[in-house]
Amino acid sequence: MLKTKSKAYWLFLAPALIGLLCVVIVPMLLGLFYSFTDWNGLFFTKSVGFSNYVAAFRDSGFLNAFWFTVKYAIAVIIAVNIIGLGLALLVTQKIKGANALRTIFFMPNLIGGLILGFIWQFIFVRVFAAIGTALHIGALTGWLSNPQTGFWGLVILTIWQMSGYIMLIYIAYLEAIPREIIEAAEIDGTSPWQRFRYITFPMVAPAFTVSLFLTLSNGFKVYDQNLSLTNGGPYLSTQMLSMNIVRTAFTNNKLAYGEAKAIIFFLVVAAISLLQVYFSRKREENLS
Amino acid sequence: MKQVRQFLAIIMLSIVSIVLLSACGSNNNESSGKGVTINILQGKVENNTQFKQIAAQYEKSHPNIKVIITSVGGGSDYLGTLKTRMSAGDEPTIFSVAGPSEVSQFRTKIADVSDTKAAKLALPDTLDAVKEGKKILGLPFNLEGYGFVYNKEVFKKAGIDANQLKTYDQLLAAVKKLNAQKEKLGIKGVFSLPGQESWVMTNHLGNVFIAPDFNGNVKTAYTSKTLPLTRAKEYKRMLDLEANYSVGNVMQTDYSQQVSQYFGLHQVAMIQQGDWIYQTVAQIDPKFAKNGIGMIPIPVDGYAGKMPVGVPNYWAVNSTRPKKEQQAAKDFLDWLYTTDQGKKDVVDLLHFVPAYKGFEGMKMQDPLSESVFQHTQAKTTTGWVFNGYPVSWEADTLGPDVQKYLSKVMTWNELVTDAKQAWANLQSTK
Structure with missing residues (x-):
């Protein structure tokens, strides 16, 4: 057993610690420092106090991106978890080809976000339009050309990508439920819904913690899908936080300002995630 | 206390070794001897x-x-x-x-x-x-220069001489003529306007109408505290023309659709682009790129036949x-x-x-570059001022606003006011 006192303990930990220090902690502190200056990527001339942060909260582009991201994250969390759990329930039934279905549902997750975005852009813009024109369904034409379809396009893409992954987590928990409990409940004459509500559901509750955390943080951090599907358009209405930050820093070349936005972004995501994990843990404890 | 010191020692050692390792990689810049x-x-x-x-x-x-x-x-x-x-x-x-x-x-x-x-x-x-x-x-x-890149064969079939389209009215008449015989000419639309690429409409098209305010001088634009936008009406007129006679859904169209699909596959008569599209068109249809396309300037009142070159x-x-x-x-x-x-x-x-x-007397490698070169030699050019737009003005204001206008959620007057105001704000805080 390694003790914190022993040299070996720290020696084995050193590579990871140094890595963390070099690529996370130091850049983060530097970034925090730069966000209080007028840094332009090369040098800074003065400290500007909190003015970058104040400007961020007055920046309508940033606030719009913020709300858009929040709306998107909520839609994604709900949809991905329901569909993920649904798929998991489906493939854990005794149906033919359950294993093949698992693979198929998981597959979209193996494709990179950028490519997924381009695939779905093709589907929304060309395939939808072709079907819409052929069947005279107006709702299918003009996708991604207005804010609403841009929003739902992004949500659909994310559901398609994430559901399979979340499904795997639910499967792991579903399969861990002892058969005898279910059987006992069957003998007691419960309906399938009752079994789901009172046995399955509480027993996969820990999976919710993991899945909600994953979908939430992923929902907030989306960039590549956003870039390739809508690129923030039309008129920046589907621009998410990450994209707004990248553009501020690298397109508009306000690096210190972008840094300040990134710090705000980090704090918000960290706060939401920690709160969410805290409450979910508490719930689990109450259940057990 | 002891373990803290040990911990620090290990950290320091590792940092030193990392620094040493990375130093090995980067000291070969200066060592080129005499040369x-x-x-x-x-x-x-x-x-x-x-x-x-x-x-x-x-x-x-x-x-x-x-x-x-x-x-x-x-x-x-x-x-x-x-x-x-x-x-x-x-x-x-x-x-x-x-x-x-x-x-x-x-x-x-x-x-x-x-x-x-x-x-x-x-x-x-x-x-x-x-x-x-x-x-x-x-x-x-x-x-580089830009204008309307057109399909020579379509123009010929419709009986239009592209080089005579020097004013807006002449262009309008030609566009109407082309539009009326779309089926006969085998095209789906006169233009293709890529609504997703705001730079086509703001940097390029916008420049044509903003440059006269600054005498075509990029430095003047860069230092100007205000944006007169005296030719806002003309700008709107040209944008409307391109949008109204464009193929497909403008707000769904991007650069590659405009250049590769619609123009490259001969589905439109002309597009507003520059000499840089040559390679893309040549990849799709080398013969068409070499012999079938030409470029004319965008007509602007008082600047007939002048191409924006920058x-x-x-x-x-x-x-x-x-x-x-x-x-x-x-x-x-x-x-x-x-x-x-x-x-x-x-x-x-x-x-x-x-x-x-x-470089007088040299021949450019493709027809679009040749057209830019000819305009340069004949001194029938106007300047590019869009590199002098205030940083982020296009990305955050004019670009989105033009897209809003095309999506009919903003009127042209609102756009003009917003563009001027944002310009003044950005220039005053620079």
Whole structure:
């Protein structure tokens, strides 16, 4: 057993610690420092106090991106978890080809976000339009050309990508439920819904913690899908936080300002995630 | 206490070893003996191979000089790389800058190049963006121009002479004529306007109508506190024309659809683009690209037959490098743009439209470049001011606003007010 006192303990930990220090902690502190200056990527001339942060909260582009991201994250969390759990329930039934279905549902997750975005852009813009024109369904034409379809396009893409992954987590928990409990409940004459509500559901509750955390943080951090599907358009209405930050820093070349936005972004995501994990843990404890 | 000290010792040891390891990798810059090494960092990846060929040639005829070309592409990536290399101390001798705003960002690192031959031979106006009193802070890469790129065969079938379309009314009549015989001509629309690419409508189309406010001078635009936008009506008229007679859903169209699909596959009569689309069209239909396309200027009242031609990038020489290296860099640029061999490479290898005197009588490699070159030679050009727009004005204001206008969620008057106001705000806080 390694003790914190022993040299070996720290020696084995050193590579990871140094890595963390070099690529996370130091850049983060530097970034925090730069966000209080007028840094332009090369040098800074003065400290500007909190003015970058104040400007961020007055920046309508940033606030719009913020709300858009929040709306998107909520839609994604709900949809991905329901569909993920649904798929998991489906493939854990005794149906033919359950294993093949698992693979198929998981597959979209193996494709990179950028490519997924381009695939779905093709589907929304060309395939939808072709079907819409052929069947005279107006709702299918003009996708991604207005804010609403841009929003739902992004949500659909994310559901398609994430559901399979979340499904795997639910499967792991579903399969861990002892058969005898279910059987006992069957003998007691419960309906399938009752079994789901009172046995399955509480027993996969820990999976919710993991899945909600994953979908939430992923929902907030989306960039590549956003870039390739809508690129923030039309008129920046589907621009998410990450994209707004990248553009501020690298397109508009306000690096210190972008840094300040990134710090705000980090704090918000960290706060939401920690709160969410805290409450979910508490719930689990109450259940057990 | 002991374990803390041990912990610190281990951390320190590891840091030292990391520093030592990384130092091994980067100390080979300065060790080239007597010769001089010129490091060039530039953003035109599409010309990477050609630049390397040119560098190899130059090294052959100048044995003491080593030229290393690094190309980083994709808009924002280039500036990021340049900044990283500068902060890491691995500074290039020559780098490229796009306009007044980039010049001012790197001002402390840019040397005066007014003593070069190339600077003296540069065409009038091409140095506007990089002049600072008597100093010249950059040398133009090349010239680019844009207008309406049209399908010659479609125009011929419809009985329209593209070169006669010098005013808006003439253009309108031609557009109506083309639209009326769409089926006969085998086209789906007259134009293709890429609503997703705001730069086509703001930087390019907008420039045509904003440039007259600033006499076509990019520096004037860059320093102007206000945006007069006196030609807002004309701007709207042209945008409306392109949008109304465009194929498909404008707000769903992007650059590649406009150029490759609609124009490349002969589905539209013309598109508003520049000479840079040649390679893309040639990949789809080489014969069509070589013989079937031409370019005419966008008609503007009072500027009939004039094409907006400008310099997309400038070479800047790094003033923080040793004097010897700076001189070698200037010699290289002079060689490239003023010697016979260099000039031949500029035109034949790089396919550049030259921004310098001394290229008279040379033939450009493709019809679109040739058209830009002809306009330059005949001095029927106007300037590019969009590199002098306030930083982020296009990205955050005019671009989204034009898209809102096309989506009918903003009126043109609102757009004009918003654009002027944002311009004034950005310029006052610069």
